[in-house]
Amino acid sequence: MEFEFNFGSQTIAKPEPKDMTLFASVDGVALPLSSDELVFLQADTGMNHIMTLQVLQAMSLTQVFKPIHEHVQHIEQSISELRGQQSAIEKVLGFMQNKGLLKSADDWMSDLKATEALAEPKYAGMVVRTCDRPEHLSRLLESLEQYQKSHDCKHEVLVFDDSTGRKLAQENELLCTQVKLKVTYHGSAWQQQFITMLQKEFPHDATQVSWLLSTQEGFTGGRVWNLALLALAGKKFTFFDDDFLMQPRHTESAQLDKIDLLSRGELGVDFGLNVREIKGQSKVYDEDILAGMIGACGQSFGSWLSGQSDMESSPLYGLRLRDLLKLNQNSKIKTTCNGTWGSPRAESNYWLYQLKGDQREAFWKDRETYLDNIEASHLLHYAPRFQATVLAQFAPSAIDNSEMAPFAMPVNKNEDHFFNAMMNACYPDQVSLHFPMMLGHLQTNKRDRSSFNHIAQRPNFNRFVADYALSIAPRLLSKDPASRLLSVATALDDLSTSDDQMLEMRLREYMSKVRSDLVNNLQQISAEVPDAPIYWQADVRELLQANGQAVRENEVPVLRDWPVGMDMEACLAKARFDLKEIADAMRVWPELWQFCRTQ
Template identity: 35%
Template sequence: MNSTADFQINYGSMNLSTPAPRPAPDAPRYAAVDALVAPLSGDEFAFITKEGGERHVLSHHVLQSLDQCREFRTLDEHVARVVSVVPGLNQPERIRKGLESLAQNHLLVSDSEFIGSLARGAEPEQRELHAIYIRACDRPEQLQALLASLADYERRFRAARHVVLLDDSLEPGNRDRNRDLLREFARAVGNPVSYVGAAERGRLRERLLKLAPDAQASVDWLLERGPRTRRSGGGRSWNLALLLSAGRHFAMLDEDFRLPLRRHPEALTGIDPNPAQAASARFFRRVEDALVAGEEDAGDPFEAHLAVCGERLGAILAQSAYRLERESLRGMNLGRLEHLRGDARVLYSLNGTAGASGTESALWLYQLDADSRNEFWADRDAYLRNIEARSIWYGWLRAKPSTQAYFTPFVFDNRNLLPCTNPDGRGEDSLASAATQFVHPGSLVMHLTSVIGHVQEGARKRSDVTMAAHTPRFNHFLRDYVVNQTGGFKSNDPARRLVLLGEIVGDLAAADARTLEATLDEYLSFVRADVVERLQNQFESNPDAPVYWHADVRTIVQNNGTALLKRSAPRLGDWPVDADGAACAELARAELADVAQAWRDWPRLWSVAREQGDRLLSGL
């Protein structure tokens, strides 16, 4: 082991009065590397870096000081903090020399050194969009508006991209209308189009069963409405898109989306490295006002997303629009930046939303950043309108790489196996993202600063759901369960890992009723306790907030606290309100078993779909 320079510490009274120095604008900032620590003797510790596994021997004094240098700050700032926090440290010059020695031994990493470690050249590969998939379900008026806005894009950029309509409509009249609208779009702009409705899904089913006959149960459940269909949801069309585009990139739109993409006037270049940074929100009186806020993207947005989706992070950072600036690292804990790796590939790229929120609850509105919060509660009339989240701008002011997506991506990198999702219910997008992180550990999603319009067919009242005790849906429960499994397995084979995930979920499905009921109860207790803690912190941090905001926060905290303490059946949001504990356990068992089997079968289905290529879609 290497022996890192030590410096003497004389314990005495704590000095809390040392003023923090004002750093020079161009002064380098340093942060302590993450490491495993093990005692060797009374005053010596083994310090093994997580990145690279370098081994050092540190004294207790040095280790104690290094612990105060976790955030990117100048050496002067670190010295001041060590003097103020650690008892008996009253020799700033000697402390500084010790920290300089730690930097020379790379136990303190400079901001420029960290950014340099992420550098990676672009790979010589051509990324092309296989198709734009549109999910539709019994809303032809919405589809008509989306296709009109997409037609404007296709004419402007002369792209002639393939458009595939995935029609999950129940009403035959709506299917006929949707098919006609797609034909009208093709005649107007000349793009190749394909329609996939109930009959086409049936033909796809037959073809897949010829290629993978032992996966019939999963094929039927993933792609078809039938006896095992529990509720509506976008997951069926999601899974169809993954199969029809296997091995390629594709874009996805919902029928209530609207183009063009826009950027908020406050949007900035570069990326935000902070994984805890929430999106920003701006509020408008009318949906129409939200849809036209900001500046329209001048370039082709599909190409802009392709420049990111499928690329390695290191190469993305070399693009002028996505540079990681030293200033953005200031105050960041290096241990919280583990998701930033030069070789991490972006598998999904996302837009924000302009118009109506895509969530059924607006609980997130009570955890906004300061600027968004001030606009949210500006006056009582505006507040009462804003809590329904019907006319908002929601997105990122600076592009943000993350490990998890909570809503539908815009562009998918489906060249390597992406997992299927639950065809039933809401939350299929965040469940798919959690499964993707399990299958491709260390992969990223990229939130861009653009927003896409979202116009729902009618006004939805979200405040009732927001104020009630938080009751996640089944897909949210399974998403969080999958997230808790991530990180403990070693294989780099995505297919093997997805089969393993199926086995893990299948193991939970095979548990006895008491265990399943206890698992659900523990989950609901955790998410409600988390809501209580977060909102109590918000309440205490904003003593000058308007009384109407305070009153609603109290109500949310009280309702979640009451539900947390009350003994009741662990019912998830998709299930009947009168389901008792035993019924909840069996509902969970059935859904878990279906998802588990689908994840075990999916690698074979995706593989045969990739081998078929364009023949799979053209044969429908």
């Protein structure tokens, strides 16, 4: 057999280790050959290795990156038969290293950075999504004009108007002709012409085209997003709502020369009573952040990282090689994101009660500021350093649409989470690169976010479908984005045609998980801070009671945006109808996108 080595019983004194090179074992599948032997099929090479059960056990204890001497100590402490056998353990680890079953962190990083640069996709310009707010659009375009003067750059602006009122739409169109920028206005007339053209080209799919792109009741920011994705098929573009300001800033503590690899997207938050106060807590960022995001978007992650000569990566110590392999030579930066100063992008304030450490202390600092903070009216929301994530947290600021990007949900909120989840499902190796800089985001209409404290958390249908897609995506084998999108559609069909008991179980399970996760997190946080301010404790109790009671009552799992008061029969019928709509659109989208690319 390949590892013809017996651990034996001889004890040899081990010198003090000096080599701090990190190693971790590779992933694979073990298949038994006998009671003591097995074949290990190495996942990254497809090679078979014959070994003893004891060697496999040692491999299982070396999955995270650590120096060899730490692996030796861990194996010796964990396997009783190997106590005092440090020299033997070192020898077996040496065999594993020679056979490629142990990989060094340095080799992994070198392989990643050796990725060849990709041809840069054509940049179409800046897409601005606007709706009934000429004053916001004017403010954004003015800020972009100043930005371009400061950085000697030019961005073509493509305004996609979702306005419901004709007068406000006319004001938006007039505004686009008056600014000193190159602006192309895509209003209702252009949109209808575009939709009609597609329906003539795809007559059998006219219903799906209309669902994806036409006006509907409610929030329809996703449909104009879809119009932009089709109109700009084959190109990359930046993407902002009309309440943004092109005024980049960063916090005093921002680590602009560091990057977290495989980050979970944890963001920092600082509070203020007004815009002046939060700007006083940050600094102007003098570089061209748009150029940075545009340059990264569509590039292979390894090539981008190798080009950042001054960038320091986060330590790999303690990370599993299996997880890090999500960053590989196929990893492409499909989207970029940035933080915001001003108003938050979250609709509710549940996340504020789950802050920890100094951020939590700032949140509840005193009663006066707390009452303002629970509405999240004025804050800094940022990544502390660059972050490479597999799932963007908010609507991306740059999108690589050179290959098919998925569609956004055309109606209702969480259209951004749906898009990001589908991008993850279509491109399993993709990276969303979060920049540690913030752009202005100022909402003039006051949001009553604290009203959510009194009711149980109720996710909407868009979030349900997005999270369902994320749960099945790891089981998909294809690397072709269109094939993967069709596989998600098949999974949604499977769910929509399941029997009543199964569909009800999936809806109840999801609703219960969302609420129980919140309850569990708040319970743990409350136990950590027994001396928290009374006003914070009172709000947390209210959240716990509302969500705990909802879990106990086993109410009909009506998702948000669905009609209130539905019975179970109506709830299941609504779920089946909505799931079929999405699955049908997923089957049509790749052809629509490919056709638009050729125009």
